[in-house]
Amino acid sequence: MDDLIVEFITETNESLEELDIDLVNLEKNPNDEDLLGKIFRLVHTIKGTCGFLSLPRLEKVAHHAENVLGKFRDGVLDVTPDYVTLIFESIDQIKFIVNTIEETGAEPDGNDAGLIAKLDAAYEGKVLLDDGTMKDSTGAETPSAPPSEEEKPKATAAPKQERNLAPGDATMDELEAAFANTPGMEGIVNPSDTAEEETDTVEASEEEETTPIETAEEPSKTDSSKTASKPKTNKTLRVSVDVLEDLMTMVSELVLTRNQLLQILRAQGETEFSTPLQRLSHVVSELQEGVMKTRMQPVGNAWSKLPRIIRDLSLELDKKIELIMTGNETELDRQILEMIKDPLTHMVRNSGDHGIETPAERIAAGKSETGTIRLDAFHEGGHIIIRIADDGKGLAVDKIKAKILQNELATKEEIDNMSMQQIQQFIFAAGFSTAAAVTAVSGRGVGMDVVRTNIEKIGGSIELKSEEGKGSTFIIKIPLTLAIVSALVVEAGGERFAIPQLAVRELVMVSEHGDNRVEYIKGSPVFRLRDRLLPLVSLSSILGLGEKHSLQKGERDPPPPTISADDENIDNTDTSSESTGFKHKSKNLYLVITEVAGYEFGIIVDRVFDTEEIVVKPVAQILKGLTLFSGNTILGDGSVIMILDPNGIANVTGNANMSEDLDAMQQQKAYKSTADKKTSLLIFNVGDKTPKAVPLALVARLENIKAEDIEYSSGQMTVQYRGALMPLIPFNPSVSIEEEDDKPVLVFADKEQSLGIIVDEIVDIIEEHVDIQLSAQQGGLLGSAIINGVATDIVDITYFLNSVNHDWFKDHDDTPYKSSADGEHVGDKKRVLLIDDSSFFRNMLTPLLSMAGYDVTSLEAPSEALQMCEDGVLFDVIVSDIEMPDMDGFEFAQKIKQDNGKWANTPIIALSSHATPQDIERGIEVGFTNYVAKFDKDTLLHTLSQTLTEN
Amino acid sequence: MAEAEESVNNLSEDFLTITVGKQLFGIPVLQVQDVLRAQDVTKIPLAPPEIAGSLNLRGRIVTAVDVRRCLSMPDKEAGQNSMSVVVEHNEELFSLIIDNVGDVLRLEKADFERNPGTLDPAWRDLSTGIYQLEKSLLIIMDVSKLLENIG
Known part of the structure; x- marks a missing residue:
C-alpha cells in the first residue's frame, strides 16, 4: 500500500480513537463548540487528504459531513440528539471505510447514498422531523449496495455508534458470516459483557462485534476495549519521541559504562569477568543498534510532501516540472530527518522556482518542455547523500556577481579573481537572492544560508555544482546519526x-x-x-x-x-x-x-x-x-x-x-581538465641562476649519466641507454661535459624513442599553478612564471625535441598542413578538448595549450570524449589525434558530425604525424576543420586561434 | 537566590565558605551541588583563560573554572592544594576551582551589607555583598555573574 495512505490511515485512526471519547461527551453536551470544532477539523482533514490520495468514497462522506458540521460549528444549526446520531453515523461510516482501506488497500464497494441524503437534509436544516424515521429506515436504504452490508448494523445501532468501530475491523467475509449467524441486530447485549468478550476474543469471534449495541452509560469501558483490540490491525506502535530519546540517552550511558569496563578489563588481563563482560558488550552493542533503529526513518518521510509542493508550484508558475525521487527508503536518524526537512523543501522549491525555466524558455534553449528535478538519496561511506538536481537554467554567474557587488560582499577585483565555483558559493551567503522579484515561493533571500547553517549544524556539508544553461546540483552529505x-x-x-x-x-x-x-x-x-x-x-x-x-x-x-x-x-x-x-x-x-x-x-x-x-x-x-x-x-x-x-x-x-581546490579536484577526478589545476613541475638548474621548470609528467625518468659514457655519433651526443642509443642534448650548449663526472639527465620517452637533456642539478618537484607572466625571449623556453616564490623559466620541450633531434618524430613524419606566421591568441579562455592516446603528447600539449591560455581537457580515447559529448560538456574546439586504437580520429570525427549531436558544430583539428594529401582529404571529408602536424607547436597554436576566430 | 532564602527561612541564609588566595568568600549553600578534591581536568585549547578545562563528574561533563583567574589573582603555586565546588548555572554544571573549603555558616540577613564602594570594581561585579565576620570579611560570591563574565 502506498506509504502516504498508510500514514493517513494511522493518523486518522488515532484521531478517530481520540474522538470516541469526545463523541460521548457530545451526546451529553451537544453544543460543545470545542468538540464540534475538533470533529469538524478531523473531517475536514480527512476530506482534504482524500482528495489528494484519490479516495472518492471517503471524500464524499467526509465532504457532506463537513458541510453539516460547519453549520453546527457556526451555530446555524442547533445540535439536537438526532443530529448527534447523524454525526455518529458519519464518523462510523468514515471509520468503516478507513478500516476497509487499511485491510484491503482500497475503498469498499458501494456507496453511501443514504447517509449522504441524510447529511444533505441536515444541511438544509429541514430534517428534524423525518430524521427519526430515517433512523429506522437506514437499514432499508443501504441494502441497495449489497457488499456494504455491514452498514446495516451501524445504521441500526445508530444511537450508540461508537460500538461499531469494531465491526470495521473485521473483514467482509467474517462479517458476512457473522450476519448469517446472527438472527437479528435488535438483540441488546449487556455492554460490559460485550466489552469483556471483545477484549478477550477479538481474534476469534468476530460475531460478537456485529451485535453489540450498548447503552450510553458505559462508554469509557467500550472505548478501552476498542483500544485494546487495536493491536490486531496495527503492527506498529506509536511511542512518544521523549521515551525514545530517554532510551537513547540511557543506551549512550550504557555504552560508555561498557567502554569503561572493557578498558579496565584490558588492563587486568584475563580475569573471570572477561567472558561475562564480553557478552555484556555484545548485548549492549545490539541494544544500541536496536535503539538506533527505532530512531531511523526513511528519508521519504521528509520529502513526501514535495510532489504536492512541486505540483502547486508548477501550476502557480506555469511551468512543467517533473519530480523524480529515488531512494525514498534510505533510512536516517529521526533527529537529522527533522532538521533537513525544511532545507530540503526549500531547495526543491528553489529548483522549481529559480532553476526550471518556463516551457517557452526551455524550448528556446533546446530543452524538453518539461523540466526535471531529481531527488536521490543513498548511502555512501557512513553518510547519507541527498542530491537535488535540476536541469534548469543553472546559476546565473553574472547576476550573482552583480548581487555580490550590490551587497558589497566582495570588490570587483576580488570577483575577477574568483573561479566560477567561488562565485557560485555566494548563494550561501546571508540575504542573498538573485530572483529579480520576490515570488510567493522563494526569493526572499533567507534561503540558502539557512539551509547551509542547518546542514552544517548536524555535521553535514553541502556542495553545489551548477552550469549556466544546464542546471544545478546540490549534494548534501549528512551523517547517519548524531548520538x-x-x-x-x-x-x-x-x-x-x-x-x-x-x-x-x-x-x-x-x-x-x-x-x-x-x-x-x-x-x-x-x-x-x-x-x-x-x-x-x-x-x-x-x-x-x-x-x-x-x-x-x-x-x-x-x-x-x-x-x-x-x-x-x-x-x-x-x-x-x-x-x-x-x-x-x-x-x-x-x-x-x-x-x-x-x-x-x-x-x-x-x-x-x-x-x-x-x-x-x-x-x-x-x-x-x-x-x-x-x-x-x-x-x-x-x-x-x-x-x-x-x-x-x-x-x-x-x-x-x-x-577552488574542490573544483580542481573534481575536475581532476572527472575529466582531467587542467583549468585551475596545479601542475607538477620538475625544477632544475642549468647555467644561470634562474631555475628552470618542466612539467613533470613529460619526464619519463631521471638518470645520472657519467661523462665517460657519453659517446658521439655523427656529431650528436648519445649514450647507450637500455640497450639503445639515446640522443643527449645539453640544455646549455656551452657547458662542457668532460669536466664533470656525473650529469643529471632528464629522460623523455615516447614509444621506442627517448631523448636525454643534460642539466646541472635537479632541484625539486613542486606542484604549482603555472601562469606564464613573461613570454620567452630565448629558444627552448616558453616563458617565466613564479614558482614557489621564485621566477622560474618554463622549458619548452618541443624546442629540444624538434630542433635537435629530427629523428624524434620519425613515426610521425609529417609536415604542417598549414603554416603561417605566429598567431596571437585572443579572447578569454576557450575550452579545448585534446584527444590523444599517447600520454606523452597529452602531457606535452596540455601544458603548452594551457600556457597559451586555453582551458584544456585531455582525454585518452575518443570513446571518453563521446561520453562527455553525451554528458553535455561543451568545447570550443577539439584537437584529435588520428592514429588511435579502438577508434581512430576519422571515425571519431564522423561520429561527432553524423549524429548531429551537441558537438556537430564544434570545429575539430586533426593532429597527426600522417599528413599525406589523401589523409588530409579524407580528414576534411569526415569533418575535420584543419590538419596540423603533431609537434608543430606554433602552427597548432596558430591554427587553433584561427579556427576559433573563424567559428 | 531568592528561592534559596525562602526555603531556609526568611531571616537567615546558609553559606559555604571558601578561600581563594587569602580572601574568604561565601557561596549560598543551596547553589552548591558538590564539593570535590582536586580532579584531573582535560584542558580545552583555545578556551578563555578562566576555563581550566572539563572533567567527568559521575558521567556528566563539568566545565572547570579557575576562580583565581576570574578574580585576577595570580595562579597557584605548584603543589598547592585545590578544591572544587560544583554549581549549576543555566542547566550546566561548573566546577569552581578554589583553594580551600571551610565551614557552612548561617548568617542573619540583617547583617548583610552592600559592598564598600572602594572595592575593586572587578570584584564588586562578582559579589552581591559582604558579611562582617569576627575575624574577617566574607564576600558573598555571585556565581552567575562570575560565570557570565568569563570569556
Missing part, C-alpha cells in the same frame, strides 16, 4: 582529542626521513599522497599547543613509544628549525587524512590511539565560540575529551580557496 559516533582518538601537544571517524579517510605515518615525509612550501607543511598534494595542519599549532608541546617533551611523562622514538632520533632534533609555525619533533608523526565537503587535508598529530564509540555531548555554552570543537565526551577510561570538528579545522586552515 553515537565512532571517533578516532589522537594526541597532540600532550592532550587527547577525538576526530569523528566519518571524516577520516585514512591514516598515514610519516617519518623525518624516507619516502613518507612532510615537506614544506614556504613554511606550510604539505604531504604528497599518491600524486596528490595535501595541505597539512598541525593540530597542536592550530590549538595553540605547539610551543608548549616541545617544552613539555621532557617534563610531562610522554607516552612510551614517543620516548623511544625520541631517543633514536636525537640527532635530528635540530631539523625542526627548518619549519616555521609547526615544530615537528624528530619522530614518527601521523597524518589523519580528513575530508570535508570534498576537500581533503591532513591533520598532523603526535599519536593515534584506538577508535572508540563516543556519545557526542554538546560543549558548555561558555565554549560555544570554539569552532574547532563539535562537542565533548567521556572516554572509556572516564576522562573527558574534546571532539574536533573537521569543518572547523578546514576553515581554520585558512582555506579561503577551498572551493
